Amino acid sequence: MRLRFLTAGESHGRGLVTIVEGLPSGLPISLEEVNKQLSRRQWGAGRGGRMKIERDQVTILSGVRAGVSLGSPIALLIPNKDWERWQKVMDPQLPGEDTAQIAEDSRLGRLGKVTIPRPGHADLAGGMKYNQDDLRNILERASARETAARVAAGALARALLARLGVQLGSEVLEIGSVAAKARPLTSYSSDETWQELEGLDQSPLRCADKTAEREMLSAIEQARENGDSLGGTFRVAARGLVPGLGSHVHWDRRLDGRLAQALMSIGSVKAVWVGLGKEAASLPGSRVHDPISYHGEYVRESNNAGGLEGGITTGEPLILGAALKPIPTLYQPLESVEIKTHRKAKAQVERSDTCVVPAAAVVAEAMVAWVLAEAYLEKFGGDTLGDLESSLAVYRRRLRDY
Numbered sequence: 001m002r003l004r005f006l007t008a009g010e011s012h013g014r015g016l017v018t019i020v021e022g023l024p025s026g027l028p029i030s031l032e033e034v035n036k037q038l039s040r041r042q043w044g045a046g047r048g049g050r051m052k053i054e055r056d057q058v059t060i061l062s063g064v065r066a067g068v069s070l071g072s073p074i075a076l077l078i079p080n081k082d083w084e085r086w087q088k089v090m091d092p093q094l095p096g097e098d099t100a101q102i103a104e105d106s107r108l109g110r111l112g113k114v115t116i117p118r119p120g121h122a123d124l125a126g127g128m129k130y131n132q133d134d135l136r137n138i139l140e141r142a143s144a145r146e147t148a149a150r151v152a153a154g155a156l157a158r159a160l161l162a163r164l165g166v167q168l169g170s171e172v173l174e175i176g177s178v179a180a181k182a183r184p185l186t187s188y189s190s191d192e193t194w195q196e197l198e199g200l201d202q203s204p205l206r207c208a209d210k211t212a213e214r215e216m217l218s219a220i221e222q223a224r225e226n227g228d229s230l231g232g233t234f235r236v237a238a239r240g241l242v243p244g245l246g247s248h249v250h251w252d253r254r255l256d257g258r259l260a261q262a263l264m265s266i267g268s269v270k271a272v273w274v275g276l277g278k279e280a281a282s283l284p285g286s287r288v289h290d291p292i293s294y295h296g297e298y299v300r301e302s303n304n305a306g307g308l309e310g311g312i313t314t315g316e317p318l319i320l321g322a323a324l325k326p327i328p329t330l331y332q333p334l335e336s337v338e339i340k341t342h343r344k345a346k347a348q349v350e351r352s353d354t355c356v357v358p359a360a361a362v363v364a365e366a367m368v369a370w371v372l373a374e375a376y377l378e379k380f381g382g383d384t385l386g387d388l389e390s391s392l393a394v395y396r397r398r399l400r401d402y
């Protein structure tokens with residue numbers, strides 16, 4: 001069975017639902033751990049008022065008994081904490097247009113129909129595609145609130161990977177024009193780096209360079225005061241991976257391609273790279289490729305390839321990067337057009353963050369965890385965790401003789 005997940009839910013709806021299918025039975029699932037991942041997504045500077053309201057907590061509806069997976073679909077529910085305030089606007093049972101309702105919502109600062117699309121969001125393209133005269137019908141689902149449901153799925157993938165000896169982490173490298181001192185790619189093999197990455201959960205911007213982080217914080221503050229927003233870059237890393245995940249034989253089995261798609265699917269991510277990424281384009285091959293040596297097992301003295309060659313894991317740490325555009329909702333809104341009158345208008349403002357790069361890094365960890373868990377299950381199969389572990393052990397023994 002292929003590992004897969006689906007999510008459902010609107011940003012201001014009753015809640016978000018995630019259904020995960022294909023996890024083996026016998027996997028310990030900790031509710032605390034899932035909630036911890038959800039709170040990592042919400043933590044950090046640059047987030048708006050909503051983060052203070054939300055404090056996401058998951059309820060497991062099915063597929064787990066006494067903290068252990070059953071092999072059946074796992075359904076997770078994350079209720080939206082401010083559903084009651086939004087029920088009048090978002091209730092699935094309300095008639096389409098209720099003018100008294102809309103007047104009341106406007107009076108309370110809750111908008112009725114949204115008719116001025118925000119540049120940079122799915123509002124206009126989605127409205128045209130689905131023929132909606134209320135752009136809320138697009139923006140509610142396009143909102144990155146949905147990434148909470150992905151992080152919940154990712155938490156289950158992480159639980160599986162942890163059993164297989166795989167660890168994941170992330171760090172912010174740039175916010176706007178402020179850049180942190182980036183650590184060398186080889187350092188992702190060291191315990192010291194991983195201790196530092198774990199410690200970043202306490203850091204306001206998930207940035208290990210504290211001098212740069214202070215500058216980043218003031219840049220965000222400045223952007224907030226100007227009604228503006230900031231983007232940036234981050235790295236996601238994983239270590240403990242077995243060589244041989246993914247494949248060179250077909251375009252859609254290459255793990256680099258699959259990971260890039262997973263990261264690209266996060267709203268605002270505009271570029272993704274592996275290892276050296278774009279930097280490799282300007283260097284000669286002799287300074288890019290990682291020489292191979294053998295010390296009882298195959299090792300690389302460098303890791304410019306970021307743990308992938310030919311779309312297959314090499315066994316070196318996986319190192320991916322991603323760049324985010326500044327988020328599109330601006331408190332000093334850009335010019336737009338009202339969709340009924342076609343008149344010029346300032347874009348509508350929804351409650352919004354200023355900078356989401358640290359949160360996106362946590363979402364990216366979840367997406368990477370998902371793709372890696374999928375790749376493990378494809379290669380080693382198993383309806384039970386025990387079957388999967390045995391098959392991995394046999395493979396590792398075979399590699400020792402290669």
Ligand SMILES: Cc1cc2nc3c(=O)[nH]c(=O)nc-3n(C[C@H](O)[C@H](O)[C@H](O)COP(=O)(O)O)c2cc1C
Pocket residue numbers: 048120121122142143144145147266267268269325327328329330351352353354356359360363
């Ligand atoms: C964790 C996270 C939180 C986000 N929060 C906001 C937000 O508060 N306001 C906003 O305008 N965009 C936010 N975004 C970005 C939008 O979701 C994204 O830009 C939009 O869906 C359009 O997608 P595209 O930029 O990939 O074209 C957030 C993105 C992420 C990953």
